[in-house]
Amino acid sequence: MTDLTLQSLEITALGMGLVFGAIILLWLMMIMLTALTAEKESPADELIPGSTEPDPDPQAGFKAQAAALAVALALAEQGQSSARPLSTPPTALVSAWQLGMRTSQRSQTGSRGRR
Amino acid sequence: MTDLTLQSLEITALGMGLVFGAIILLWLMMIMLTALTAEKESPADELIPGSTEPDPDPQAGFKAQAAALAVALALAEQGQSSARPLSTPPTALVSAWQLGMRTSQRSQTGSRGRR
Amino acid sequence: MTDLTLQSLEITALGMGLVFGAIILLWLMMIMLTALTAEKESPADELIPGSTEPDPDPQAGFKAQAAALAVALALAEQGQSSARPLSTPPTALVSAWQLGMRTSQRSQTGSRGRR
């Protein structure tokens, strides 16, 4: 086994060790963080049960839905769409998933997609 | 009194004198400008009685109102908003003030906030 | 006739010759390109009969119309507009022309101009 190969194995062992080490520290950090910052009182609006739509901006959810509805309308009218955003973020993805349930619950009119 | 302190007093006297001098010249300029550019004929649309909504772009007012309405609707639906624009310009502020009166006068439908 | 004048005439002859040469090559290229890339099957949606609205993005047409309608509404309400986009592209121009025909055919509601 050459020196170079040995060196690369060393880098691998060291590198993956450090990656796991750092990630385990992050794990601890996340546990501490969620424990320390958990809301004591539980106003339903503030607690987001692991949702991917944390709504830091309460309008965001509304906007996303309005946009989704507008898109749906447009698609229905046009038949197809080839527009594709830059690597759709998971929020959009999961929002679409949740959208199905929500839209069935509420009948909203006058929604409009704004910038 | 040290030289430095004297110097700083000199700067202050000179500086505030110049500031007042420049501002007084601006005052004269504004009086002349408003006199020279005042509209002779007075078509109601052109004259804006000291309004903070000068509508150089006639759609601006419409947009502002439409946007305000859209925001109002969104807020009503969502309960609260933490979105906050960069130091809201006074136009928006005063427009909101005027909006109250205007919206009571007109019942507009189909308004939509566009970019 | 000076040398300079001669030189400038040479440049002109050469330049316009090359311009026409290049353009004629482009002509051939366009003929070949349209022949080679013409759709064999003819799904009505895919073929755009020389339209200036090629709708690569199927929403574009919808958006343009929605925007045009929104503008029309706004203008009707406001009376005039001094907003002027940067050298309006021909698409917008021709779309407006086509819009007349289309809007008479369809009665769409709820359309909204989005960004």
Added chain:
Amino acid sequence: MDLTSLVPELLKGFTHFKLGNGVMIFAALVLIYLAVFKEIEPVLLLPIGFGCLLANIPLAGMTAAEGMTKVLYDAGIKTELFPLLIFVGVGAMIDFSPLLAQPRMVLLGAAGQFGIFGTLILAIALGFPLNQAASIGVIGAIDGPTSIFVASKLAPELLAPIAVAAYSYMSLIPIIQPPLMRLMTTKKERMIRMDYAPKPISKKTLIFFPIVLTVVVGLLVPEATPLISMLMLGNLLKMSGVVDRLSKAAENEIINIATLFLGLAIGSTMEADAFLNWNTGKIMILGLFAFSLDTVAGLLFGKFMSFLSGGKINPLIGAAGISAFPMAGRLAAKTANDEDPDNFILMHAMGANTAGQLGSVIAGGILLSVVSKMLGIG
């Protein structure tokens, strides 16, 4: 501190103010007036006018070594970044389907470039050296970014008057062209109707066109590659339909910011000492000549094509081949429509107009190539 020694300091703005600054500030006000009250190319003339105003306020430091407009000039004009970014945006707004539906219209885009070379001849005759004469000639491309791109390569010292002439006359197209149209064509010619039943253009064609054009023009006229490729990049972003984010950015943020900065930077070169001389006056006159000659040549070629086609082509569309996109196309259609309210030649005119856009860029590249070669700098 001796207060009397401060008087010159306090009045320095006035004591450094020269008559020329006054003249240029007046010129700036005229540009702003045209932009705001006549709506003549306001997105460019307003920033140019304001930049000119700033350049003629003594000691303001905007054009100095570290001044803002100097920073913008170095960042976007010297590097040619701004005109090229503007072209990305313009490309995203152009639709080549009318041209692709009637490919022979592309010839009109060649005819509309005679003004470039005619003006070059005249500028040489008026005593301009070749590099300056060619830069002045390219006003006849009747396309802002092309003029700025070529002039910044060959004669950056003339950039300001050339840009001002190019954009001012471009906005005066509705005043310059119609008399020439009526002079050069008969009423009968202007009433010629043109059928519009072109062969269909597939989406595939519209996507391949910008790519193939870039390669073909790039190989034929390497000097035109930067301009043509950015125009085609914008067009491809739009036509591909898969990068909505990018084509929107090109059509909005990128072109708007580049336009504002370009205008300010160009206007800021209009400092009295550099701008106020006979050359500027000559350039303004030569620019008007370039616009007129382009239109006349386009119309003559239109008449020639009309003759060849057995009278099936309305020669007015020749006037749309000058570029000046999209005003010239609209104007040709309007003139035909004025003569006969049932005559619609808009699609043909837009075909010729987009051809003019291509022809202008190609002619600009050819001019750059030939002149660089002759000057031994190519």
Added chain:
Amino acid sequence: MDLTSLVPELLKGFTHFKLGNGVMIFAALVLIYLAVFKEIEPVLLLPIGFGCLLANIPLAGMTAAEGMTKVLYDAGIKTELFPLLIFVGVGAMIDFSPLLAQPRMVLLGAAGQFGIFGTLILAIALGFPLNQAASIGVIGAIDGPTSIFVASKLAPELLAPIAVAAYSYMSLIPIIQPPLMRLMTTKKERMIRMDYAPKPISKKTLIFFPIVLTVVVGLLVPEATPLISMLMLGNLLKMSGVVDRLSKAAENEIINIATLFLGLAIGSTMEADAFLNWNTGKIMILGLFAFSLDTVAGLLFGKFMSFLSGGKINPLIGAAGISAFPMAGRLAAKTANDEDPDNFILMHAMGANTAGQLGSVIAGGILLSVVSKMLGIG
């Protein structure tokens, strides 16, 4: 490879971490806390706080020769591009019609600048050299871009504490001003109602104003030209109504991007070694003094104008002359309204507030001019 030799490498982040870094990271967290949870000027304090955080992570390389925040600093702070671009956006959001309708209000914009010079005197007394004292004084302009512009010319080494003081106190205006208002005015004064029947302002006036103001201020105070001209350019883009694209770009893309980058770049200068010293503490105290003195001087001048007018002017609007646009204007109106629910002086307060914006820029330019002259660098 000897693994034990790697231990220092692995722990280098910790071994290079100094107490000062900890203090500054705590300061960064306070800034972010104020921005996020108290909504105190979040668009600036959040990026500044985050930049401060990055600058105090050892060996992160963001502030090193080729690091990102260094690139941003060189591109936008050293060249003064970012504050000027922010002013283009601010100009597009300002409406001068309340001021044009009551031109005498402009005098209040001069009175609200006493704090600049008072603070300068105090800073000299505390031992700061003239260039630093003047930069600290300009916190009293109570306008972020003006403070940054002047400080980056006279004393770039103090940029960070000056910017932090300027923006922090600006957001504390609702806490700083009201007690002073009640202290300096009687209840009767605060209840003075003001008629609002101003003469009408034409669109033409609103378009000419930014142009004429640029020329007049440019000639009077050349040093103020960059700031005033960009503010007026933004205003002209908006008021002209013909370049919707550009004014939208100014109000959105340009100001947003410049604000984010400016905040990060300024925050990144808050590295412990450079920031943690007595001067920073003194500057924070001097800044509070500047804000208070400005308010007091404005109120005193308001009382003086009230006296001259025979009690027809509510002195509270004097407090709006300090700049801090538009919070100070709103606050003056609110204080009057609190005293008497039927008392509306918002339009007058906004007139004084826009006057304060102009006065701040002019005072900044004058300070720059006078101090540069005295230091022999002008």
Added chain:
Amino acid sequence: MDLTSLVPELLKGFTHFKLGNGVMIFAALVLIYLAVFKEIEPVLLLPIGFGCLLANIPLAGMTAAEGMTKVLYDAGIKTELFPLLIFVGVGAMIDFSPLLAQPRMVLLGAAGQFGIFGTLILAIALGFPLNQAASIGVIGAIDGPTSIFVASKLAPELLAPIAVAAYSYMSLIPIIQPPLMRLMTTKKERMIRMDYAPKPISKKTLIFFPIVLTVVVGLLVPEATPLISMLMLGNLLKMSGVVDRLSKAAENEIINIATLFLGLAIGSTMEADAFLNWNTGKIMILGLFAFSLDTVAGLLFGKFMSFLSGGKINPLIGAAGISAFPMAGRLAAKTANDEDPDNFILMHAMGANTAGQLGSVIAGGILLSVVSKMLGIG
């Protein structure tokens, strides 16, 4: 002028055209084809393909000293500004709540980085020097900006093939991963359902997370600070909810413009002479290996966690730990759902996927740190 002497000038585009240019133009067309007709990462592959096209048009001057793509390269790649700005935008689009709701998922983000080091070993064995081998290995981060950031530091000469490999395979994830998933897991394993009743995540947690993460990772791995901090800045802008303007700018203008320019600049390095060699081919093969090894290691670790949990964890989510955000997460959920239409593991997969994003950046920083140290450049 001798016209015959002009012939070489006229044909120079063709005479300078080499076979390699033809090959690279073909490659450019393939990239554009994949982007436009297969919609494979079009926002990056389209600009990269177009940049490659331009770089292989002889004498076009885009990549020359003052050419546009050179200007963009120097402004945004050499300074690493573009990948970092893209990360600000990506950060504003990421939601860490699924991860915060199930913190142990973060371990999967470590397992998905084996590909980096495995590929490094293989690249060393194939004869690449250490700096190049490490840059090739970082393709296994399966994250574009991380790959570009590390490669531009260690081996800028390989930037183009590395970026192309990274983005091409990333878009081929739906083809690369599923067979490996089926190979490495049993049907029973794929059918494991996972409860989703996580503890609630408060808004405060979501705001603190990006801040604390920046400090912790910054201290542990200083080299990862630029990347992690910009990702977290974007996330903080979004989660704070108080700077809507800035987070919108990050998600739109900033990321769009940076993406377009980055693509063009990287594509423009694909000039035939520099790109066409065996190394490029090897890199493409090594890249595919990196992607596969990452997936296999992730799945194995998923199975290990499944075993530890007593079969309560579906090992498919291990494949989402490779990064390739958000495609890999979606794909894992889809594969489970295909096996059992009532099995929804999307939230768990997205948790693992965001963990993979973090793990990739951290691994990139560690690699940079270790290799720089060994090469004596750290």
